[in-house]
Amino acid sequence: MLLASSVTPSGSAWAVSAARASVPSAQVVELTDFDERDVVRALAAAVGVPGATRVADDLSGALSAIRRTATLMAAFEFAESKHDPTIVVVDAAVPDVVADLCSLSALLRASAPEFELTDRLQSICDAIAKGRVEWLLAVPPESAAIETATVQVAQGCALGLSMRGVLVAPMPRKADGWPTGIRRAARELVEDLQDRLFGIAVKRVRGGRVCSFSSPDLDSRSPIVTEDSGGMFLLSCTIPGARYCDLEVGVWSEEPSYPGTHLVLRLDGLTARMELDSTLRRCVAVEAVVAGDTITVPFAPDPGQWPAASKEENR
């Protein structure tokens, strides 16, 4: 499944066009095409889980989040049922939609593991973690939109979305009478976005024609775990654009027996959870070291979790 979206509503057509060019055999559907009413009812029943501690005052925001989660679930299950790839046109910020779904999945795993929707949500999260959900974003060459795109891409990468690329469109053309200064400024913004999102394919429309984007290399952005000479484990991940976000790093445990089961990244208010492997689950995160877009978290083995003698066996 390839998600296609745009920072601006009218850029959606550009995103769809680029997605079609990238996956010619794909069927194109709109996220809003899906009937989510049954899932909304089921999710509404699910949110009755106890233990919520925060208070919010925006009912419409909550309902919107449920609805978007339900439509993404329906779209994913539709795409899974098809042999050919599916392009899903999303008329919202993709990271917001995906984050809602992942957050609900994490909550249901902790609070209602027996609930039928828990497995359905988990299967989507698994697909995202394995890079099976891709994303193509369109953005106009305007400074505020470029900043929004930078943050969205960073958030999407943190969530585990596999980034096909970013299409900058439309570009002002000499043939249409746009002054040289405007055309030059637009090209400079494209170059700026390429610098901001190092490692992500950022292309611009040329001559009014879109280009295609190939599937990204999944391994290049997978978190890496190494062990230093002092017996500390270092988890490193690179999130393109992360240095342009307000960043918080933490650990969260869905199983009380472990110090942490997930690394939590909060980028400009959006929360992404990254599952820790069995080694890191038995360690305690010390701090987060941030260098550019790369985040490194040292983990110290928890003596109570991991007797030193069996350390190597557990690896």
Added chain:
Amino acid sequence: MNDASGQGDPMDEGIERPWWLSSGSGDAGGKANSEDFGASWDMTSMLGMVSSLAGQWWASSGASDHAAHDDPAEHPECIVCKGLLALGSATRPPEPEVLPTVRWLPIRRA
């Protein structure tokens, strides 16, 4: 697919108007999605909101005053006392499950 053509003569209008907001085929009018849809909604906040709404309903029902009622028979106007009298027994609500919270780490810029 449209391109950037058909936007009239932009020179006539000067360059004050952002070109990506111009009308016609191939433009990119409208505001950003981040404005359309607001900031990311935290699902945990939503769950808290649902609990809050339940609490508000509970308060509006008058049942929250029940905590100060000793003898249900003395408070026939109280919905909880009325229910307890009808049932003939009193039960305690289940203890809420406490969801784990995130432990945020100190960040060191290298």
